Amino acid sequence: MLAGSAPAGRQKGTTLLIIFGLRVFYRTIAQGTFHCRRCGGDREYRHRAGRRWFTLFFIPVIPLTSVGDHVQCTTCRTRYVTEVLGQPTTAQMQAALPAGMRAAVSAMLRSGDPSSPASRQRAIEAVIGSGVPNYDEAMLNADLMQPFEAIRPALNQVGAQLTIQAREWYLTEVIRIALADGSLSEGERQAALAIGLDLGMTQAQVIGVVAMTEQSAGRD
Numbered sequence: 001m002l003a004g005s006a007p008a009g010r011q012k013g014t015t016l017l018i019i020f021g022l023r024v025f026y027r028t029i030a031q032g033t034f035h036c037r038r039c040g041g042d043r044e045y046r047h048r049a050g051r052r053w054f055t056l057f058f059i060p061v062i063p064l065t066s067v068g069d070h071v072q073c074t075t076c077r078t079r080y081v082t083e084v085l086g087q088p089t090t091a092q093m094q095a096a097l098p099a100g101m102r103a104a105v106s107a108m109l110r111s112g113d114p115s116s117p118a119s120r121q122r123a124i125e126a127v128i129g130s131g132v133p134n135y136d137e138a139m140l141n142a143d144l145m146q147p148f149e150a151i152r153p154a155l156n157q158v159g160a161q162l163t164i165q166a167r168e169w170y171l172t173e174v175i176r177i178a179l180a181d182g183s184l185s186e187g188e189r190q191a192a193l194a195i196g197l198d199l200g201m202t203q204a205q206v207i208g209v210v211a212m213t214e215q216s217a218g219r220d
């Protein structure tokens with residue numbers, strides 16, 4: 001009796017599933033470019049919102065609960081939580097590094113003597129090293145015209161993308177500009193602190209980097 005009723009129950013269940021069902025359907029609500037960790041590069045994405053539907057003969061007839069959004073790479077099909085869109089793309093990171101360095105070197109030069117040939121040379125080398133091979137005196141002069149408040153977002157952006165070690169390296173490059181024409185003035189120390197804070201460093205970290213850079217410059 002038990003053996004006979006079990007297959008009958010399964011049969012009934014299967015029939016019901018064919019007629020009624022629940023299925024999640026997705027629709028694309030936005031598209032764009034993001035950095036796909038699986039692919040290891042910038043890829044196109046689809047931002048999709050899902051909703052569970054009550055289906056009848058596979059046709060969605062009644063919308064039910066929302067199942068949330070996700071971001072899907074159109075290349076490898078990997079799904080991510082939507083927070084992934086807050087991460088910079090490779091192209092944005094490549095642009096942020098030199099933009100941040102240009103902001104930092106002009107802030108540092110202005111806090112000391114912006115006409116010092118040794119400091120200017122060091123500043124141009126730092127910007128070229130960050131990825132602007134054609135950076136020259138004219139471009140530096142144009143950057144020096146920018147008010148500090150206008151260049152702060154570039155520092156914030158690059159700071160958010162760098163590791164702690166990379167921020168320290170970045171700040172070291174900037175301090176060497178001020179040290180190129182002699183020891184640090186009080187204004188240059190203040191500039192190093194402002195740049196470090198805008199990069200997301202703590203005051204203690206900045207003071208440590210300043211002390212180490214001064215020491216290594218003294219040994220050279």
Ligand SMILES: [Zn+2]
Binds near residue numbers: 038073074075076078
């Ligand atoms: Zn991918």
